[in-house]
Amino acid sequence: xxxxxPWWAGALGLAVVTINYTVSTDRSFxxxxxxxxxxxxxxxxxxxxxxxxxxxxxxxxxxxAAATAxxxxxxxxxxxxxxxxxxxxxxxxVEPTTATRPAPLVTQAALLLSILVGGWLAAVxxxxxxxxxxxxxxxxxxxxxxxPQMVGALFVGGILxxxxxxxAGGCSSGHGLNGCGRLHPDSLVATAVFFGTAxxxxxxxxxxx
Amino acid sequence: MRTxxxxxxxxxxxGLALGFTVANIGFGDFAELNRMFTFQDLRMxxxxxxxxxxxxVVFALIRVRRSPGRIHKGVIPGAVLFGGGWALSGGCPxxxxxxxxxxxxxxxxxxxxxxxxxxxxxxVNARYLRxxxxxxxx
Numbered sequence: 175x176x177x178x179x180p181w182w183a184g185a186l187g188l189a190v191v192t193i194n195y196t197v198s199t200d201r202s203f204x205x206x207x208x209x210x211x212x213x214x215x216x217x218x219x220x221x222x223x224x225x226x227x228x229x230x231x232x233x234x235x236x237x238x239a240a241a242t243a244x245x246x247x248x249x250x251x252x253x254x255x256x257x258x259x260x261x262x263x264x265x266x267x268v269e270p271t272t273a274t275r276p277a278p279l280v281t282q283a284a285l286l287l288s289i290l291v292g293g294w295l296a297a298v299x300x301x302x303x304x305x306x307x308x309x310x311x312x313x314x315x316x317x318x319x320x321x322p323q324m325v326g327a328l329f330v331g332g333i334l335x336x337x338x339x340x341x342a343g344g345c346s347s348g349h350g351l352n353g354c355g356r357l358h359p360d361s362l363v364a365t366a367v368f369f370g371t372a373x374x375x376x377x378x379x380x381x382x383x
Numbered sequence: 384m385r386t387x388x389x390x391x392x393x394x395x396x397x398g399l400a401l402g403f404t405v406a407n408i409g410f411g412d413f414a415e416l417n418r419m420f421t422f423q424d425l426r427m428x429x430x431x432x433x434x435x436x437x438x439x440v441v442f443a444l445i446r447v448r449r450s451p452g453r454i455h456k457g458v459i460p461g462a463v464l465f466g467g468g469w470a471l472s473g474g475c476p477x478x479x480x481x482x483x484x485x486x487x488x489x490x491x492x493x494x495x496x497x498x499x500x501x502x503x504x505x506x507v508n509a510r511y512l513r514x515x516x517x518x519x520x521x
Binding site for chain 2: 375
């Protein structure tokens, strides 16, 4: 039954995804924060619009400063405001702000959709795709074999996952891979705690159910 | 890759690769997951821990920027809830997507739970908890 990858292939895959994303975008990715932002798309769109307006205003200020300098024939000297420098080196001046700004909302929706496509490709190519109305033998044996209880367990578990990951500020990808990779204290604590709790609850499932 | 289009491509690549990898490791399989959390089978544990270790080493080698981190009040209670939910439903926020993609229809219920939980977190935090920056998307 197990045509899953050996541990080292999985480790390599997870590491390559994380490192490639960090190097190419200078950001961390997190699936739970993608969910959060996509689900709060109204607020997020409003925030993005404000952000765009802010950038426009800065561009306007720069243009006005340049026009003023040209009109009065004054060269931007050492006393000139710092934004005058921007016109000479726009890339270097803009980069720090864009690097810390969260990735646009569309890209987060694309991340979630791509996970679906990637998972589907994996299931189909490994011959594992199987349309079914249960969660597999493991779930039936360990948690419950009644469909209503299964739906209840999945929904409650899902709420805990959604609420918990957002309260903690990340999940196994954001805290686990990206945050631990950067040795963030909160990520190290979060990963130890969620893994420890999952171990505890997994053993409890054997005893209780 | 820091423009809007570049970020979109980077996220699509990351999503495809992450979904493909997570599904092939077997995270979508509840039996495998329970075997990992109860240390009966160390294969998936090795994949996750090995992945984290590799990232730590490479990030240190290429000197990835580390923004100052501190532990906010939501981290521990949030991680406890998340760990419990993961062990019960078999889903971290990416896994139910992979499960649906593998044909597990009930994983849609898990996704529904995640949607409700994510909404609840912002709502509850705005009204009652007011935990901290870094929690519930604030």
